[in-house]
Amino acid sequence: MSVYPEKIAEKLRSPRPGPVSENAICGRAASFVCGCFAEACIELGADGQVVECIGFATNGCGFMTASCGVLGSRVEGRDLADLNGLSDAELAARIEDELGEFPPERRQCATVAIEALKAAFANLRKARASEFVGDSPLVCTCFGVAEDDLLAAIQRTQAGEFRDLAEATRAGRGCGACRMLIDELIDTTKMQG
Ligand code: FES
The missing domain is CATH 1.10.10.1100 (BFD-like [2Fe-2S]-binding domain)
Incomplete structure (x- = not known):
């Protein structure tokens, strides 16, 4: 029996793969509460308009790992035009829709996953802008x-x-x-x- 709520435990049974190829652009965020981190690595397709793959790595708890899984599904295979600005509120709502409401002390776990995803896209933006x-x-x-x-x-x-x-x-x-x-x-x- 899992120590996590069933929806989280179910998500953990099909973990998302870690960082993808060496061409991926990554972003990382960490929690000041527990010290755990999450890293998101994204790779766009040849046309630069579709998120071909996204991988996450984290040393966090099941809440953080499952949140990364939800975010990966939200973004992978999607056209950039379908991301709609990836607002924090929309991403947080999606995580709780899929995984159920988090206990207050675990909400920061979802926040770290969201920040990692946003950091990866911010780094992608910087890399492309510099070229x-x-x-x-x-x-x-x-x-x-x-x-x-x-x-x-x-x-x-x-x-x-x-x-x-x-x-x-x-x-x-x-x-x-x-x-x-x-x-x-x-x-x-x-x-x-
Ligand atoms: S929406 Fe991605 S850089 Fe503008």
């Missing part, structure tokens, strides 16, 4: 949207909110790692306007 050659910096690597494209869209559509700009350009609708930069750009434009 980009263009007249202005690349902001959204998921959809190849550069700063000039965003500024032009703000002017053209009078986009004053993130969702307006995301609607007009698709920027920020994938992994969400560029969301903060887009918000900053909108704020800066408002201040200058």
